[in-house]
Amino acid sequence: MSLAEPLRLLLFLLCVMAFVGFNAAYLVWVERKGAGRIQRRPGPTEVGYAGLLQPMADGIKLLTKQLIVPPGADATLFRLAPVMVLAPAMMSLAVIPFSETLVARNINVGLVMVFAFGSINVMAIMLGGWASRNKYAIISAARIVSQDVAYEIPMLLVVITVLMITGTMNLNDIVRQQAGGFWHWNLFKLAANPLMPVTFVIFYVCMLAETNRAPFDMAEAESELVAGAFTEYAGMGFGVFFMAEYANIVVGCAIATILFLGGWQSPIGLFPGLFWFLLKMYLLCFSVVWVRWTFPRTQFYGLLNLSWKILIPVSLATLMLSAVLIKVVKL
Amino acid sequence: MIAPQAICPEGTRNETFVLNLGPQHPATHGVLRVKLTMDGEYITRAEPVVGYIHRMQEKMAENRTYARFLPNTSRIDYLSAMAYTHAFVAAVERAARIEVPARAEYIRVVTSELNRISSHLVWFGAFLLDLGGFTPLLYAFDDRERILDLLEGISGSRLTYCYYRFGGLCNDIDEDFIKGTHDFVARMRPRLKMYRTLVTDNIILRKRLIGIGPISQEMCRRYGATGPVIRGSGVAYDVRKAEPYSVYPEFNFDVPVFPEGDSMARYLVRMAEMEQSLRIIEQALDKLPGGPVMASNVPRVLKLPAGDYCCAVEAARGRFAVRIISDNKEIPYRVKLRTPSFSNLSLFEEASQGMMLPDALALMGSLDLVIPDIDR
């Protein structure tokens, strides 16, 4: 058993990396197909059956491009930034329980670890933008940082709310507490906190903002005006940022399913396992795609106002409500 | 939420930089260059530089007979081609005293209004694309395809129709067109409702447009802005009602006016105009008389008597006027094209002062500029 443990870990980590790579490629396919169908057109169809090999073709295209480092750019940081954006997402996946037994490392502070790594993501994007030595990249990166910092606060407040209800930071335990039918899920634990669905919505909105997805992609889609934070990255450098964006979406959706939707528990109480986790996570990912193609972009100050003036007060209110109810009910 | 204002007092920050919203730009819908002098995020001066697509349309008119200039009229503003051809053809008909048969006039109204709807659909899609909503563009283009198919059935072209002739039309419409247009009108009304649910009522869009880019009535009058720009600022000026031409007096339609003067008002004016165009089309098809579509006594080569002739129409973007000065030859002495986008653009410099850049782009989108229309 003591020899198998490092082997098991290695296998898990390889699987996690493969999972991230697979998701990065095929979430793009889902997004393009989803966008196509919403817009009443087929999406990619030429490469492979139903366009399934399209991400492969895009990957090959990105790999064959020259990796240009702009003159005057900070060479180390420029090259380091994409890696620093992708690595935290991969590491966060190491603590996520895909099913009761399928978890790389069941750390007792798994929840905190995921959010700690999420914060590194913010810094890495800033480094990427700054190291590019491009006026517009710096402005865009600065905007991304202010947006991400603003939205981390309500997200963490909401997570604390859930934490007060579950009483543990171990992700697998949080899921185990939601056993039974779907009425046991944290989303529906109205006895503990009647505003639970509101906290889920706040978490979802914060997740969209943290991953810079529409309707909060003002900093990236600066391409309407100037280029975004990743302009100077060519070929696979950009490809890695891209992969990291989808990896972050996967991590965000995974955390949302674990915290609110019961993780690998089944909605009918029978046959819990990996299938339910993946189903819920991918449904959430699809909804992220759906939201992107429906709404226009918010204005940048609107985005910040939403966070500071609406989401933080509401999440503080739910937190206090939860705390009061716990005290009252316990008493 | 109102847009934030620059809070630094005058004189403390005088570091401005010039940002070139160059001729090649996804947000300016054509080759328009705007030299922005910016103070951080705020625009202190926006100077449009036009002329990148100047094709000398007015000079070409001085070198061609009237009939040979007809294809050019479609290309001045290619999205609203029918109305522009209508203005030129009506000016020549007024000068040469050619009487257009009633059926031709009704068909001209139907096709002009269909063209207005298709132009507004392009504006709608492109404006939302600027604001980040990619999907309504495709829905709008789906509807527009149906209009283009209808017009292709009668004239053969999808964008630059050369359909009107002096004295009428080049060929008559058929039953397919009438039935197709009725189907289109029946289909379009629920689609407009869908746009209202998906886009107009959307809180994100409302936050982006309400209160952004206010243009007062007085500013519109000073710069001569017409069309949805001035109707979005509270002035009910529509050439179809103010200087009626063709058979518009026979139709019952409203001119949508919104008093707020911000981008949302201009947006709502155009959406309401599409609805009114559908009304006009229905009425015109109901009242469509029979008869010839071409006047019988049009000379082969037109020679207008010496003088100054003018005709103004309500194009999709505003008031388009053609002024022909003839000296009794086959070739006009001078043709002046008064285009709406030129006047609408000229107020951009004053209106965008102190705005943040994305808001200024939203303002430019709401002005609905077509650059070849500015440069001619």
Add this chain to the structure above:
Amino acid sequence: MNRLLKEISQGCYSLITGLRVTIAEFFKPSVTVPYPHQSLKMPARFRGHIELVRDPVTGKAVCFACKLCERSCPSDCITVEGAKLDGDKRKSVTRYVLDFTKCSLCGSCVEVCKSNAIRFGRDYNLASTRKEDFILDLFKRLEVEAK
């Protein structure tokens, strides 16, 4: 406070109805035509570049080189030459060149031709890498077609 709550609730409702619209469209069939595999039906009056009309009786071109089309073209793209062949009462066209790089498909030539000797063609797949491919010799095309 009341207004803010109302605004938030109306806002959320508008977002949900918007999502409902898009998901309804998601399940509707595609409106596009997968172009190289399928193509659209062309309308009868489609304006492709012009082509000469053949007289079914004689098998030759109807055009007799009156040059009205050449004169009426606003872009000066047509060049017509004709000669009187032995035994004929009228001229016949010997050379009819259309410079399609300048043609604006206005239709003046088709309308002005009194004998209906030219009509709009239906050729739309006109991509090429050389400019010479667009200087169309319509008379030669007619001969080639005859064979």
